[in-house]
Amino acid sequence: MQQRFSVRKLVYGIVAGAFAGLVLVRTSTAADAIPEIAGLWQMPQCPSTGATGGGGLNRRCMEIAENDAKLTERAKAYHDAIDEFAQPKYDCAPMPIPMMWSEPYSFAIEQLEDRVLIRYGKEEVVRTIWLEGHGFEEPKYNEFFYYGHSVGRYENGALVAVTDRFTFDSQGWNADSRIPSSTQKQMFERFTKEGDTLVLEVTATDPFFLKEPLTYRVTSKPEAEWDFDWDCDLEASRSILKIMEPQYPNDPPVNYIDYQARP
Amino acid sequence: MNRIGLALFFVGASLTGTLNAHHSTQGIYQDELSDLTGTVKMWRLINPHPHLVLEVKDEQGVVQEWDVSYGGAAAVHLKRMGYATDTFAVGETINFKGHRARAAGVNGLLVEGGGNIPTRADGTPVVKGGSMF
Numbered sequence: 001m002q003q004r005f006s007v008r009k010l011v012y013g014i015v016a017g018a019f020a021g022l023v024l025v026r027t028s029t030a031a032d033a034i035p036e037i038a039g040l041w042q043m044p045q046c047p048s049t050g051a052t053g054g055g056g057l058n059r060r061c062m063e064i065a066e067n068d069a070k071l072t073e074r075a076k077a078y079h080d081a082i083d084e085f086a087q088p089k090y091d092c093a094p095m096p097i098p099m100m101w102s103e104p105y106s107f108a109i110e111q112l113e114d115r116v117l118i119r120y121g122k123e124e125v126v127r128t129i130w131l132e133g134h135g136f137e138e139p140k141y142n143e144f145f146y147y148g149h150s151v152g153r154y155e156n157g158a159l160v161a162v163t164d165r166f167t168f169d170s171q172g173w174n175a176d177s178r179i180p181s182s183t184q185k186q187m188f189e190r191f192t193k194e195g196d197t198l199v200l201e202v203t204a205t206d207p208f209f210l211k212e213p214l215t216y217r218v219t220s221k222p223e224a225e226w227d228f229d230w231d232c233d234l235e236a237s238r239s240i241l242k243i244m245e246p247q248y249p250n251d252p253p254v255n256y257i258d259y260q261a262r263p
Numbered sequence: 264m265n266r267i268g269l270a271l272f273f274v275g276a277s278l279t280g281t282l283n284a285h286h287s288t289q290g291i292y293q294d295e296l297s298d299l300t301g302t303v304k305m306w307r308l309i310n311p312h313p314h315l316v317l318e319v320k321d322e323q324g325v326v327q328e329w330d331v332s333y334g335g336a337a338a339v340h341l342k343r344m345g346y347a348t349d350t351f352a353v354g355e356t357i358n359f360k361g362h363r364a365r366a367a368g369v370n371g372l373l374v375e376g377g378g379n380i381p382t383r384a385d386g387t388p389v390v391k392g393g394s395m396f
Contacts, residue, residue, distance in 0.1 A: 043396070105337075228337075230337075231309075232311050233307070236314045237312070240312070240332060242330055243332075243369045
């Protein structure tokens with residue numbers, strides 16, 4: 001018996017196929033959803049705990065304190081030996097990461113096809129998070145960077161990034177308190193949105209100087225406008241050194257390089 | 264201290280705390296507040312930290328230069344409080360209240376940016392004040 005053409009079966013087939021396609025589209029969209037994190041953001045804030053730190057701002061959760069329980073014996077020894085006068089910040093070198101997230105300044109995020117740029121208002125630092133799958137050039141074996149090398153991807157509605165290849169930094173965990181970081185520092189960041197709020201989760205490790213990771217979750221609200229520029233002045237940066245007691249008074253005095261005097 | 268007092272303490276501390284955004288001021292300055300009056304020699308509303316030099320006569324009548332710092336506050340923080348490049352005029356007499364440097368023989372004063380606004384010779388505050396953020 002010849003199989004008769006069934007309009008009902010055809011309709012069922014079309015509907016089933018459309019539904020299957022819809023499921024597939026929805027599944028792939030959810031997995032690869034790109035969070036809209038571009039824009040200008042206020043300084044990140046820790047969850048409210050009723051007490052504040054760091055100058056009255058809610059940022060203590062992001063800090064490695066001078067007497068932090070996470071510090072290794074090695075970290076404490078380095079801290080005691082490091083000469084404040086030799087810290088890079090007095091050359092207008094920027095705050096390190098992840099410490100920069102705790103600084104009370106706005107920041108901007110720009111999402112490009114092959115990378116995400118983060119511009120910090122303080123010290124005008126621009127970080128690049130290279131996105132996987134777009135053929136970025138891997139660092140050479142002998143390349144290390146002050147801000148490390150960041151690689152990211154979009155995953156389950158978030159931007160996740162890993163940063164390593166940091167240079168050794170005498171102020172790498174806390175430039176205020178002489179806590180250094182090593183070439184083994186590694187930082188994991190996860191950026192998401194909750195309504196109009198940017199959520200940043202950070203886990204950072206450094207087995208030489210931290211016994212356990214620094215982990216925190218902070219949020220930022222949109223910022224209306226960028227109301228400042230930076231342009232660090234060397235003389236102003238070094239002015240406080242005039243009133244500090246030298247840690248090594250028997251060593252010859254240092255004549256700082258005037259980088260800004262060069263044409 | 265009861266709970267209300269404790270809460271008020273934290274609020275007060277949060278509003279007037281020093282910004283440690285660039286360098287820690289711990290150990291550099293004395294804990295107690297001091298008054299310092301002098302004439303402005305230099306004022307730069309600049310980054311990373313605004314910088315003022317004050318000429319102050321010591322007990323022997325000799326003019327000494329003092330470095331006046333606003334701690335970790337950057338130019339934008341002070342601008343939001345009303346500071347400008349012309350807030351202080353060279354030669355103007357200003358009254359400061361701050362923390363003196365600990366190091367012997369060093370003339371330094373820390374003015375906590377969120378509080379203790381300096382005053383002019385007639386007693387008026389140099390700026391209106393307000394939040395740095």
